[in-house]
Amino acid sequence: MVNIPELVQQTNGFSDYNPMQQLVLQAPWDGKNMVVASPTASGKTIIAELTGLNSILNKRKKAMYTCPLRALANEHYTDFQDKYSKQQNIRMAVATGDMDSSSKYLSQYDFVFTTYEKLNSLLVHRADWLQQLGTLIIDEVHELDSDRGPTLEMIITKLRILNPKLQIIALSATIPNSDELAAWLQAELIQSNYRPVPLKEGVHYESTIEFKDNAREKTREDDPIEAMLSNTLEKKKQALVFANTRPRAESLAKQSAAVVQKFLTIEDKKELVKIAKKIENALESPTEQCKKLSALVQNGAAFHHAGLVQTQRSLIENGFRAGAIKTISATPTLAAGVNLPSFRVIITSLHRFDFGGMVPIPIREYRQMAGRAGRPKYDSAGESIVLCKNELEASAVMEEYIRGEMEPVSSQVGREPILRMHLLGLIASRFIFDTQSMDDFFSKTLYAFQYKNTDNLFRMLRGLVKELSELGFIEGEENRFWTTKIGSRVAELYLDPLSAADLIAALKKMDLNHFGALFALVDTTEARPYLNVKTKDEALVWEELQSRWAELPITSSEAMFTDTQLVQKFQTAKFLDAWTNETPEQQLLDDFNIQPGIIRAKLQIVDWLAYSAVELAPLVGAQQHTGLLSRMRKRLSSGIKEELVLLCELRGIGRVRARRLFNSGIKTVADVKQASVENLAKIIGTAVAITVKKQLGAEIEKGAKKKIDAQLKEQKTLFDHS
Template identity: 40%
Template sequence: MSNQNQEIKVENLEIPDRIKKDYIDEGITELNPPQRKAVNSGLMDGDDMIVASPTASGKTFIAELAMVNQVVKQEKTAVYIVPLKALASEKYQDFSERYENLNVRISVGDLDDEGKGLDNADIVVTTSEKLDSMLRHNPSWIHNIGLVVTDEIHLLTSPERGPTLEVTLTRLRELLDFQMLGLSATISNSSELATWLDAELVESSYRPVDLEHGVYWQNEVEFFTGDEEIDEEDDSSAPEGFKTGAEVKKQEEKKDEGRTEFIDDVHGRGVTNIIEDTLEQEKQAIVFCNSRKGAEKSSDRAGKVTDNDIDYQERQELEEYADRIVNVLGSPTSQCKRLAENVRKGAAFHHAGLVTEQRNLVEEAFRKGLIRTVSATPTLAAGVNLPAFRVIIRDLKRYTGSGMDFIPVLEYEQMTGRAGRPKYDDRGEAISIAKNPGMKDEILNRYILGEPERIQSKLAVKPVLRMHTLALVASKFCTDMDELLSFYKKTFYAHQFEEMSEVEAQIKDVVDQLIDYGFLHEEELEATKVGRRVSELYIDPDSAHRMLQSLEKAQQKEAVKPVSYLFMLARTSEMNPPLRVKDKEWSDYEQMLMDARDYLLESIPNEWDVEYESFMNSMKTAAMMQAWIGENDEEKLMNEFNIAPGGIRAKMRNADWLVYAAKELARTEELDTDKDLEKLRIRLKHGIKEELLSLVKYDQIGRVRARKLHDNGVRDMEDIREVSFEKLKKLIGKRTAKKLKKQVGEENIFDRENIMDYFD
């Protein structure tokens, strides 16, 4: 970050002592080029700004300068928007440590609140979805916002997150007068984005460490800088510390004499060679793969190499991490054991199939240098800050539903941006594996020399318009059709495409649909009571309509079972993607669907109808949830439904919110289903049968301990009071037994022989 010729010194800016400790004490005393550009372009004067520069170029520090300026000087609240909860946690931790005298808060959880406790916040770290949700409640604290930082603002082009971010920014700009700061990767139409936001554009290609792009093919790596190709035949032209192509090939031939048994494909062999070279330089590497299975297989291979690089002390520490990873779940799965075994060898895989605690442990051990390589899916590139000296891109294609297609250039740049650690390396290396001779030139032209794609608005999708249109009307932000259309004309979509006739037609269709659902009044553009509640609950109006219809039928049915409600949940858009029924499973799930017919709250279509396949997939999704509340462990669910623990947790979080929303909707419409839904919500949370409901209400009693207690005759409060402490200790451990006894008011009532054991 240092540059001898720069004039603007960090110490000349009014910033907290903690920043000086973090930056100046480390020798970072001057602003780097994008930071200097931002300050010179009016950052500290409150000007709106888009900063487009590579990963690790110091964009967060630009945001910090703006935050301090607004919070300390202007006494305003700064909001920092990130795309993912994991990123929010990381930024919250960083800002909390750095700004010890400021009130830093994080808000990413409950989507049915206005931001409790944020009235006195100086800095609020949140996601766009959570901020959108809070705006629907019109909280008073938002009127003190002086700065909104949007990290990864180029994700406006994301079909999943872009529309909500776009509507939220448009709405904030209409509501408030504040400084807008967007942080973006390098994109080809950053000027278009800046024009939409009426913001200054600060562009820079600066990186604190040089990034060298290479291509591996037939045991050789060729590095490219700009449009110049490095001659790998000339030792002097290869980057210092890295083998020329000839040297790598020679090493490979020697290695192949006795260790070919674990190298079973070309790109796997290439990754292994590069990892070996990385370890010789005492560096770390991240390997990006196009699938979870690919990442796991890559990690298995890497472990056979990294295992020889671990010393005794490191092995002891890795053993501790492995034990924690394998015991995260109540009953370890084969995936848990596989990851733990890799970690013991100094390797790991990282993908959405892991639960959050496992991903956090992998990241922590990697940052400490204990884990030498992480094999990951591309989600890691867009997630937490986890740089490495070398990034290896094993797969540049992935399956998209219509075949294997090349990944976007922007995604390639996000992955390669992880190469090089500013505090430790003077350069980083990004090496792509070519799968065939022609791919070498393809990688060079498409990715290394290629332009990142233009970001494009994804707002014009009916489900998105349906949800946000209801929110705009329910919060009385728009009170008639003209205001509604006027709002959408201020979005990035309107700015990009100008022609709004198609969107206007869709908006009118959406309004008609919301009227049919009973969420808007027919006479005037105003939300009904239930429509307002749907908006506040932050669920798709279509999902709300389906659930309300199902809940009304539930009241009329004589027999309603858990599968009735589970199928209802599986039919909502929030549970997408559903579990897919494979051809070989079709007859089994068709029979299951027929067996459940009398209990379902929707009529089953004919098998030739278009909707029939959707019903089958919903049945499989409901069956997975049924298995979960039937106390089947994660391993069985993995084998039977092909869903990893991380996926199970994600589905259960969505299901939990939907059940809560269903309860609220039922209460609003005065439907008597509250008791059944509350039982189901607790069962989904813990993965238990109904007979354990009376036990899991106690702190630290989950599905495993509750089952132990129940099977040993401890089934309710009276049993807990009556059972001896000695027996309880054997069942659930001394510490938990103490807490359980205390919760039922029995902490001081033990027989004499156990009283000292309790208090020790």
């Protein structure tokens, strides 16, 4: 037997386990289910290491780590991989994408890192290796009480049925009713208030910081953000500022940059120039946002939100970790689980936009944001300050958020639209096959455990069975039902059954064209939120919509009067159409008021829907559309007209370079093969020209880049003088 506590302690180089971790080690951690409720930064990841490694090395069973964010799954995967993979001969993998696969290859790995969505999709695809799982670690388990809560609740309930011996380790900093959760999971409860780095929580108003313990500190009398930031930088510390919208995060970064630049050293500046350059060139051709961010980063400040592409986000996180970037203004994209050197967290708003207005955020979310300050790896103290307008607001925040009790985590399984999708998935994977098994299954959920009375839920489920049967996704009767072929596919594709039904109706239309097909993909729950139309443009877009009505695969003519989001859907389809017709990215951003990161996130979903449509078409007698849909997928993925599809398959060639090549007469891959590297270099730059040629099997001699660059320069000079 391997002594796991010793191995983990030595590998991490910790002198001791902390009090929370010791509580765990005194409990039957090596076999029982466990709920660990302890503050942010208290080292819960170590519990994942202990239990995961124990399962693999001592029990010869697989382990899995699951969490709500891709970024978090990746971060922990990389860290675990570095520490244990080679050293202990443990095969590790991270799986967060491809939702239409049982990912059989994963069965070769010992430790798999996933998001909740991927894990649920593995269950819907009946990945049988999940039965060999010894330990499942669920991070941020308070997410049970969120939009994705039902997915997590389904995962837990299914796995406990499928694999009764599975050890479940649930971790969270923000779960006040952890005893209830532990009782549901029949788990040992470890509760601790230990936080290795003290976190001082406070409010700022009228040039004063007031802490929870009533201590006060004066700040400068100018703008509160500037005052708080310079106060942080004077202490040679870094700050993370939270904003509730993307534009606010950007304006805060701009304001921060003016303060931060005065504190930069020569080394900082050198480093920042490098990061800024990479940020500016993260896309094929830089957009205004890239330039804006890059300029701010040169001054030591950055913004971070879903509008950025992944490379830019990582560059910022790493630049901040390395200490060159002094402050990040972020939306809650950075609120959970991450370790960053932010001595101070500044929270500018405790409201967010939801249900058409501003609503207060839960205390749980506040605690997660505050908890990003003072992380043991970087700081020996931390502060989280909420900015308030006046004393009145400050005392309310102090009472409600800072001194207030967090709301208990409660099951969200009773929400009908989500339940509809999960029910179909459960029938498809045969967890449910009649009314009895349906009631049995749902009696095991947290919902049943918390609410005791399940009458409403059971009634809703019966209604949904009827509805799914009317949609043609299941057949049979009360004492035995199963999914139809198309129903199984809809479940596997992870589609909302109502969206799938609309999509199928659209596919059955004979005369589907590119724009109509784009609209059909947009007209789904998955494609939400739709793009907004500016009030001043609304009449115009509405007029265009009416004139193009015949192109749209809408089966009910009433939609024009009943669908309140029709204009937004049309606008979203127009955006996708413009993207696939090579409208330059910057123009798209301006015309549709959208950002690169959002474009990519939208495209990913639409690609998924297009893939689903390709898969569903033959099952509903609509094979004639598969060609159109497959071509559309390619056009969507690169944002191109059809004639560029093949060129874009070359690595390094995106919509901009492909168009340049095409317009210079290089229209096919064969043309690229024939063209000289010098000629290509003139069109798409030397570095890319070399990569492309190499892909096509050409031998490129060492030092070629320098030579070609010199030639191009010479030609340019000649040209300039002629």
